Amino acid sequence: MEAIKSLREPIVCVLGHVDHGKTTLLDDIRGTSIAEKEAGRITQKIGATEISYNILEREIKTAFKNIPIKIPGLLFIDTPGHVAFSNMRSLGGALADIAILVIDVNEGLKPQTIESIDILKKFKTPFIIAANKIDAVPYFVNTSNTSFANAIKMQRREYIEELDNRIYKLISDLYTYGINADRYDRISDFSKTFAIVPVSAKLKIGIADILMVLSGLAQKFLENEIRLTYEKTLGTVIEVKIEESIGITLDTILYQGMLKRGDTIAVNTSNGPARTRVKAILVNSNRGLKESEKVVAAAGIRVLITDKIPVIAGTSMIKIDENTSEDEAFKTIINESKPNIKISEHGVTVKAEALGSLEAIAYELEQASINIRSAEIGDITKHDVTDVSTLNDPLDRIIIGFNVSVLDDAVQEAASSDIGIITGNVIYSLVDDAQKWLAKRKH
Numbered sequence: 001m002e003a004i005k006s007l008r009e010p011i012v013c014v015l016g017h018v019d020h021g022k023t024t025l026l027d028d029i030r031g032t033s034i035a036e037k038e039a040g041r042i043t044q045k046i047g048a049t050e051i052s053y054n055i056l057e058r059e060i061k062t063a064f065k066n067i068p069i070k071i072p073g074l075l076f077i078d079t080p081g082h083v084a085f086s087n088m089r090s091l092g093g094a095l096a097d098i099a100i101l102v103i104d105v106n107e108g109l110k111p112q113t114i115e116s117i118d119i120l121k122k123f124k125t126p127f128i129i130a131a132n133k134i135d136a137v138p139y140f141v142n143t144s145n146t147s148f149a150n151a152i153k154m155q156r157r158e159y160i161e162e163l164d165n166r167i168y169k170l171i172s173d174l175y176t177y178g179i180n181a182d183r184y185d186r187i188s189d190f191s192k193t194f195a196i197v198p199v200s201a202k203l204k205i206g207i208a209d210i211l212m213v214l215s216g217l218a219q220k221f222l223e224n225e226i227r228l229t230y231e232k233t234l235g236t237v238i239e240v241k242i243e244e245s246i247g248i249t250l251d252t253i254l255y256q257g258m259l260k261r262g263d264t265i266a267v268n269t270s271n272g273p274a275r276t277r278v279k280a281i282l283v284n285s286n287r288g289l290k291e292s293e294k295v296v297a298a299a300g301i302r303v304l305i306t307d308k309i310p311v312i313a314g315t316s317m318i319k320i321d322e323n324t325s326e327d328e329a330f331k332t333i334i335n336e337s338k339p340n341i342k343i344s345e346h347g348v349t350v351k352a353e354a355l356g357s358l359e360a361i362a363y364e365l366e367q368a369s370i371n372i373r374s375a376e377i378g379d380i381t382k383h384d385v386t387d388v389s390t391l392n393d394p395l396d397r398i399i400i401g402f403n404v405s406v407l408d409d410a411v412q413e414a415a416s417s418d419i420g421i422i423t424g425n426v427i428y429s430l431v432d433d434a435q436k437w438l439a440k441r442k443h
């Protein structure tokens, strides 16, 4: 079997509640690519880890024979969590084509699991569920570095019962959130049922199963999303670095088309859309960063640009060429930078670090029936404070900051007013705190 040339790597993101094992699972997946790195092949890239066709095939083969792999590999976004997921946009919606929702099988659904489900539903992103920490289920017979399919054969009846109880509980809890799920090896129709893959990230159990189910879903249901076309070249800037000696570099996930040295691109800056050129493209290699003449999607790349412009992370990079005019690219960039949030005459003021996180917190506030009067990107400034403190309705005099700082003069200004400022980096606690603040003020 060989990968179909017209498909690109599906982009995968990992989400889930704090401590449920996202980073450990990503490390395991990266680990599979490190083994190949020793054999001299390039695998790890900037901001994302590529699992090549060969690794994918080799890993899956350890447990599942005769599974045809048609995709050219998988590209895992290195930053886990639903906030990163929301901030990484593509023109079609979410940058990730598919997601892994990690749930501690012993703890079940938690606030950030539910936020993740909300966000995945909002973006219509397909996902699989990794039911993690199966080694912490009673009666576990120790094993490691194997598939779930193999590991379960070694377990005693008592363990299988305990695990099943937890999985049934998970299935019924997920059902209350509109997710019809089952253990992956008990599913007959993957278009109707979400797959639960039992894993132990700690003991590297179930990695082959995760890769198999992800690949299967992607090649069966995402063929249109992952069709490689060269008509337009599109990427998402995930990190901007200003390096004194070299200039400005943009860590970018290229998700469509092909980018070459010397290409002209449009990006978004704090002064609006701008045109610049690709001075160099760097990719990770086993000897560190390496220059590359051209790259084909999907890939994590570092782009050195020719102009010193204040590019905003989380926005699009669009290649300007015979298929895409500068005008069209700029219009697209302007359009995507407008938040999609319902604004009311009365309500709270929200500030967040990036467009995606602004929309994510707005969405959760909406779910909690809290209206929003204003929503903007950036730190909390003195201007925000004076603006809010002059509002007539005392219930409107509150600013919620998600992943932002309160600037010094804003702190001073707030001290002499009756406004509330709530900041933090966990959505559900911010929503909780806002509800408490509003309830208190009502009385």
Ligand code: GTP
Pocket: 016, 017, 018, 019, 020, 021, 022, 023, 024, 025, 080, 132, 133, 134, 135, 136, 199, 200, 201, 202, 203
């Ligand atoms: P945050 O980044 O803080 O949201 O957490 P995370 O979801 O990335 O979880 P992380 O991978 O850091 O794991 C949290 C804790 O759970 C660590 O102490 C891990 O060692 C432990 N852990 C992760 N996976 C497993 C597992 O499969 N079994 C057991 N027993 N512990 C695990």
Ligand code: MG
Pocket: 022, 023, 024, 080
């Ligand atoms: Mg982590």
